[in-house]
Amino acid sequence: MAAGSRGVNYHWNWGILLEPSPDGQGTYLDMLLGGLRWTIVTALCAWVVALVFGSAIGVLRTLQSRTAQWVAGAYVELFRNIPLLVQLFLWFFVVPELLPREWGIWIKQLRYGAFYTAVVAIGLYMSSRVATQVSAGISALPKGQRMAGTAIGLTPAQTYRYILLPMAYRIVLPPLTSEFLNTIKNTSVALTIGLMELTGAARSMQEFSFQVFEAFTAATVIYLLLNAIVTFGMRALERRLAVPGFNAAR
Amino acid sequence: MSMISMRNVSKWYGPQFQVLKDCSVEVEKGEVIVVCGPSGSGKSTLIKTVNALETIQNGEIVVDGVTVNASKTNLPKLRARVGMVFQHFELFPHLSIIQNLCLGQEKVLGRGHDEAVAKAEALLKRVGLSAHAQKFPGQLSGGQQQRVAIARALVMDPVCMLFDEPTSALDPEMITEVLDVMVELAREGMTMMVVTHEMGFARKVAHRVVFMDQGEIVEDALKEDFFGTPRSERARNFLSKILSH
Amino acid sequence: MFSDFDFGVILRSLPYLFKEGMTFTLTLTAVATVGGVILGTLIAMIRLSSLPVLPKIAAGYVNVMRALPLVLVIFLFYFLMPYIGQWALRADQPIQVGALSSTIITFTLFEAAYFSEIMRAGIQSIPRGQVAAGYAIGLTYRQVMSYVVLPQAFRNMLPVIFTQTIVLFQDTSLVYVLSITDFLGAASKIAQRDGRLAEMYLFAAAVYFLISFTASMLVKRLQRRLAVAR
Numbered sequence: 224m225a226a227g228s229r230g231v232n233y234h235w236n237w238g239i240l241l242e243p244s245p246d247g248q249g250t251y252l253d254m255l256l257g258g259l260r261w262t263i264v265t266a267l268c269a270w271v272v273a274l275v276f277g278s279a280i281g282v283l284r285t286l287q288s289r290t291a292q293w294v295a296g297a298y299v300e301l302f303r304n305i306p307l308l309v310q311l312f313l314w315f316f317v318v319p320e321l322l323p324r325e326w327g328i329w330i331k332q333l334r335y336g337a338f339y340t341a342v343v344a345i346g347l348y349m350s351s352r353v354a355t356q357v358s359a360g361i362s363a364l365p366k367g368q369r370m371a372g373t374a375i376g377l378t379p380a381q382t383y384r385y386i387l388l389p390m391a392y393r394i395v396l397p398p399l400t401s402e403f404l405n406t407i408k409n410t411s412v413a414l415t416i417g418l419m420e421l422t423g424a425a426r427s428m429q430e431f432s433f434q435v436f437e438a439f440t441a442a443t444v445i446y447l448l449l450n451a452i453v454t455f456g457m458r459a460l461e462r463r464l465a466v467p468g469f470n471a472a473r
Numbered sequence: 474m475s476m477i478s479m480r481n482v483s484k485w486y487g488p489q490f491q492v493l494k495d496c497s498v499e500v501e502k503g504e505v506i507v508v509c510g511p512s513g514s515g516k517s518t519l520i521k522t523v524n525a526l527e528t529i530q531n532g533e534i535v536v537d538g539v540t541v542n543a544s545k546t547n548l549p550k551l552r553a554r555v556g557m558v559f560q561h562f563e564l565f566p567h568l569s570i571i572q573n574l575c576l577g578q579e580k581v582l583g584r585g586h587d588e589a590v591a592k593a594e595a596l597l598k599r600v601g602l603s604a605h606a607q608k609f610p611g612q613l614s615g616g617q618q619q620r621v622a623i624a625r626a627l628v629m630d631p632v633c634m635l636f637d638e639p640t641s642a643l644d645p646e647m648i649t650e651v652l653d654v655m656v657e658l659a660r661e662g663m664t665m666m667v668v669t670h671e672m673g674f675a676r677k678v679a680h681r682v683v684f685m686d687q688g689e690i691v692e693d694a695l696k697e698d699f700f701g702t703p704r705s706e707r708a709r710n711f712l713s714k715i716l717s718h
Numbered sequence: 719m720f721s722d723f724d725f726g727v728i729l730r731s732l733p734y735l736f737k738e739g740m741t742f743t744l745t746l747t748a749v750a751t752v753g754g755v756i757l758g759t760l761i762a763m764i765r766l767s768s769l770p771v772l773p774k775i776a777a778g779y780v781n782v783m784r785a786l787p788l789v790l791v792i793f794l795f796y797f798l799m800p801y802i803g804q805w806a807l808r809a810d811q812p813i814q815v816g817a818l819s820s821t822i823i824t825f826t827l828f829e830a831a832y833f834s835e836i837m838r839a840g841i842q843s844i845p846r847g848q849v850a851a852g853y854a855i856g857l858t859y860r861q862v863m864s865y866v867v868l869p870q871a872f873r874n875m876l877p878v879i880f881t882q883t884i885v886l887f888q889d890t891s892l893v894y895v896l897s898i899t900d901f902l903g904a905a906s907k908i909a910q911r912d913g914r915l916a917e918m919y920l921f922a923a924a925v926y927f928l929i930s931f932t933a934s935m936l937v938k939r940l941q942r943r944l945a946v947a948r
Contacts (some may be wrong), residue, residue: 375581436798
């Protein structure tokens with residue numbers, strides 16, 4: 224960066240990545256890669272939570288029962304309309320307070336408390352989005368599909384398991400891919416409760432080394448790579464699961 | 474005893490709109506009944522009440538000795554014994570043809586995989602589609618899909634078959650191949666209840682014709698009587714419209 | 719469990735929470751929405767244009783922004799801004815950029831990427847015939863865009879834009895990482911000062927929920943009205 228004759232006085236030093244970091248665990252690059260590992264593990268675990276709860280709530284939304292629909296609707300609205308950071312704080316600071324004393328203490332002393340909290344908070348937050356997608360996928364199927372399953376004698380549970388969900392997941396795979404990417408990005412919010420994920424690692428590299436832009440540029444590049452790999456993987460999955468002769472856009 | 478017995482069946486959508494008004498039909502074993510009537514007359518709803526895809530508020534339906542609308546009836550078990558063919562085929566797009574035919578056999582009847590496959594292959598052969606066993610529904614024509622759908626119902630060894638406008642979503646050149654399968658089935662003595670506008674089919678194999686209008690069964694007559702001298706004004710009107718082109 | 723719940727702390731801090739915190743949150747939301755939509759529309763038009771190179775750059779910008787976590791972008795821009803300022807103003811030293819202006823610029827640039835995708839979809843949803851009809855009555859490209867395409871695209875996309883604004887409203891809470899006193903920041907400061915975490919965070923959650931939920935209900939109503947009018 225330079226303007227006219229006058230340079231902007233920032234001193235680039237990419238060698239910093241290979242210098243030892245003050246956490247004594249290796250170089251700054253190791254520190255960033257350690258952050259990447261937390262990002263991946265947290266995102267994967269949160270995604271499992273999101274898929275399980277999201278699918279259950281999404282199915283609930285498509286049942287005939289008014290009560291089920293209301294419960295599912297309320298769940299989705301509750302988790303969608305409170306900022307993720309606030310939800311994270313509620314799980315981290317408030318929930319242990321509201322539980323019986325011994326439980327609260329036990330939770331606070333958990334070794335990977337920030338990680339577990341992040342998994343629960345981000346997982347449930349994302350589950351409301353997954354629920355919306357899953358119920359949209361089920362609703363997009365012709366009404367006759369449910370009837371046909373019922374007509375050959377399948378129970379409602381079997382109809383969902385063998386007929387409705389396999390097609391619904393295929394239809395909403397592309398939006399689910401972007402929700403998974405959002406899950407990865409959202410793990411960065413957990414740096415506020417002390418999770419040393421990628422953004423958090425870059426932040427502390429910046430604080431220790433004062434090489435702001437090396438830290439954040441490296442993190443940026445890693446995020447872009449991660450994004451590209453996930454997108455590529457999901458495309459492959461989409462192709463593998465594609466149903467011959469069935470066009471999802473139909 | 475009738476195979477299907479519907480007595481004073483009534484159904485409402487909401488408090489106001491009555492779709493079925495006091496409908497009674499008896500279908501004997503081996504009998505083929507064609508149900509016709511203008512759109513919105515309730516004929517599709519009527520046929521779907523037989524296997525409880527539509528619930529009823531009044532009356533009684535008994536299929537092969539089992540009361541459909543009794544609260545303790547095991548509906549999946551009952552439905553497995555009643556074959557149904559839909560207007561839009563409703564094959565399961567993510568399953569191959571053979572898998573479509575095996576799903577119900579394995580998950581509902583509890584048949585082993587090999588037995589299910591053997592049965593499925595036999596019925597595919599019967600509807601003339603053996604070559605397509607490994608394909609997916611989206612790769613077949615409408616007529617082929619509907620024949621697979623008939624086979625999917627038959628693999629369950631049903632005691633009777635329900636057809637809900639099985640040819641009305643088909644291109645004209647494919648209607649015959651489906652009707653041929655149905656005619657053959659009727660001649661073998663299958664008990665059938667068929668909602669259709671195909672009067673040629675009705676003339677050929679139906680024993681009785683039920684004519685519905687505005688949720689009521691207006692006429693329930695032997696085929697000869699229905700086509701010869703329909704008693705009601707509404708049925709005459711309908712026939713003249715449907716046969717004029 | 720709620721026995722020692724202190725509602726007094728909420729009441730006492732209401733003026734601070736809303737006058738300081740919520741004002742910041744709403745200002746940031748409003749300015750970043752308007753700025754983001756304008757910039758986003760420009761980016762969308764560039765991407766759909768047949769100009770050389772520029773569409774690729776615009777696409778690259780959008781894709782990079784959308785691949786990055788907002789928290790990272792907030793940090794990055796916060797540190798980058800003084801240097802950009804120095805470069806732009808040809809100053810000797812990196813210049814001081816206030817928290818409000820820094821976050822406004824960050825959120826505008828970040829949200830522009832998302833709004834540009836919305837506007838691109840909106841523009842593409844307008845049938846080609848509309849453009850042709852515009853040219854046929856003698857309008858220029860500029861006129862076709864501003865009188866025919868953009869008004870329709872904007873109208874069609876209004877519910878989606880508002881929905882994105884609700885997301886943006888919630889995302890503003892992330893300025894917490896810069897210790898800024900937005901609504902959540904204010905609540906958090908009181909929470910820590912008085913040791914009243916449960917009260918303050920639950921209250922903050924309730925306020926965010928009420929605002930977002932009400933807004934999303936209004937968006938749904940708007941959506942129905944637009945659907946009928948079309």
